[in-house]
């Protein structure tokens with residue numbers, strides 16, 4: 001296995017390794033944040049050691065909190081949720097499942113991976129430059145992100161590196177998207193029609209189509225933002241701004257323009273994270289029910305519908321931006337319409353289980369967990385999709401709860417399901433089943449304990465992206481809830497070590513797997 | 529040309545079109561709400577470069593790859609010279625500079641692709657020509 005390999009299997013594993021590395025950084029950052037939220041005044045030696053400027057004497061500054069939040073979100077969204085389900089699993093298994101010798105462009109594939117790796121390094125470098133990591137969140141709204149150092153530590157070089165990293169990620173994703181689509185269109189085995197492909201391939205296909213159009217819009221957004229910072233343009237910077245008592249000279253730009261560009265990418269991005277998981281879950285549920293997927297064609301079409309509708313709903317992230325109420329209604333109706341194909345998928349999953357001979361393997365547990373989380377997180381989406389309710393809930397912990405359940409955790413459950421399911425192909429061994437199930441139950445309990453209470457914090461109007469709640473009288477009542485949530489977070493993070501151990505141990509010592517241990521019908525089990 | 533090469537180029541064109549659509553819509557919005565729009569001044573010698581598209585496509589049609597590459601390189605050189613004309617602090621000129629620079633990247637990529645893949649890269653090459661007409665129209669007429 002060479003470092004600059006062009007073999008799709010090696011590249012798939014490289015993407016997964018990159019994600020695994022990233023996810024533990026992301027988890028660590030989240031623990032630091034959760035700790036700080038319930039102990040805002042405690043001085044911590046470790047913080048001072050890691051961030052001498054951000055935590056002088058061990059006392060975390062509000063700016064440091066925001067920079068941790070930015071890096072947590074960016075790492076998780078781009079380098080975990082966008083990377084493993086699509087680029088990791090997709091590279092490894094797409095060619096096997098459609099009977100292709102490799103991806104259509106192996107060298108391009110290798111370049112995509114290394115561009116992604118460079119993008120990650122660029123992002124992490126932001127921690128080590130003067131001022132540290134940027135503060136403006138994974139959404140990087142200007143003017144905060146557009147004016148440079150004056151808006152805070154981390155808003156200098158740190159924010160430049162962030163934008164550069166995202167631009168590199170866009171380029172890598174565009175190359176990967178072209179590779180995936182060409183592979184599916186041109187390299188299917190003779191006689192295999194589109195509707196003969198496993199639903200996993202449909203998931204990767206639709207995701208690649210979405211990536212092709214979404215990243216092509218984020219890239220211009222990033223370029224224009226970088227120019228606002230470095231070349232003195234005013235694409236997004238409005239006139240009359242006074243920052244830290246200094247009048248800004250730029251004028252005429254529109255921060256809302258950036259929001260439109262960002263969310264035109266951002267909403268499809270959430271489907272980029274979840275669609276490969278949907279495909280995978282369909283397969284796992286069907287294999288372990290001993291039945292074919294119920295309504296195969298409807299499932300494939302529902303994915304296309306979700307992907308297509310995903311491009312016309314971005315305004316639901318901007319209901320409070322002052323848009324015309326008529327636009328709000330249009331975006332709201334379209335948003336709620338996404339519920340239809342989503343429900344088609346959910347009911348078809350249930351129908352796939354119905355009357356089946358269920359085998360409760362670890363992968364099956366995660367797949368069922370995925371369905372549960374998809375429903376819990378999806379229902380709050382329908383709440384947020386209504387402007388009247390969203391005006392209240394926007395920028396509260398209710399949104400944090402919504403997207404963590406559906407995007408964060410559901411997609412991660414799909415990753416766990418996929419790793420348990422395909423481990424025999426990837427390493428010739430099983431992940432330990434007992435340990436896997438134990439990890440499932442603890443994680444499942446942990447995520448519900450962590451994220452369900454956050455909805456209630458949202459009811460109270462608890463804003464997100466605030467480093468210290470005790471400054472606000474009306475938030476006193478939610479502090480006990482936050483203490484509970486923080487403990488759930490510790491628990492959840494600790495439990496992940498079980499998985500890490502299982503993964504590393506089983507790679508070398510796990511029980512040897514026979515050729516097709518689950519009795520699956522798709523090609524990847526024949527080829528190997 | 530293989531099917532793989534054709535599909536890849538069609539997809540690349542789709543992505544590039546999306547990219548230019550995003551820049552264009554940003555420009556439309558920014559022009560509409562900024563209240564500080566002024567048409568970017570284009571030097572007169574830009575006009576003849578509109579002939580690049582038919583010339584480049586015709587050359588390739590004649591299978592004259594090297595001259596087509598030379599035409600592309602000449603266009604990129606002209607575009608780089610053009611960039612010096614714009615002041616980034618003036619919004620119309622900034623958009624003009626950005627779109628020309630992004631087009632120059634496409635044209636340079638097209639030249640490299642011709643060098644590497646010869647006439648197989650024709651579809652992308654025609655697209656680069658058309659795109660240049662679009663950019664000229666955008667700033668010469670619309671803006």
Ligand code: HEM
Nearest residue numbers: 270274316317338339381382384385394395399403406407
């Ligand atoms: C029927 C399905 C869904 C509906 C109606 C829906 C609706 C919404 C709405 C209206 C918001 C904006 C809330 C606000 O900022 O005030 C939102 C935020 C969000 N949703 Fe969903 N959603 C759905 C499914 C999903 C899925 C499947 C994912 C990911 C896999 C997802 C991920 C997110 C994320 C990440 C955010 C927050 C982004 C941010 O502000 O940082 N949603 N959703």
Ligand SMILES: [Cu+2]
Nearest residue numbers: 267314316317
């Ligand atoms: Cu959305």
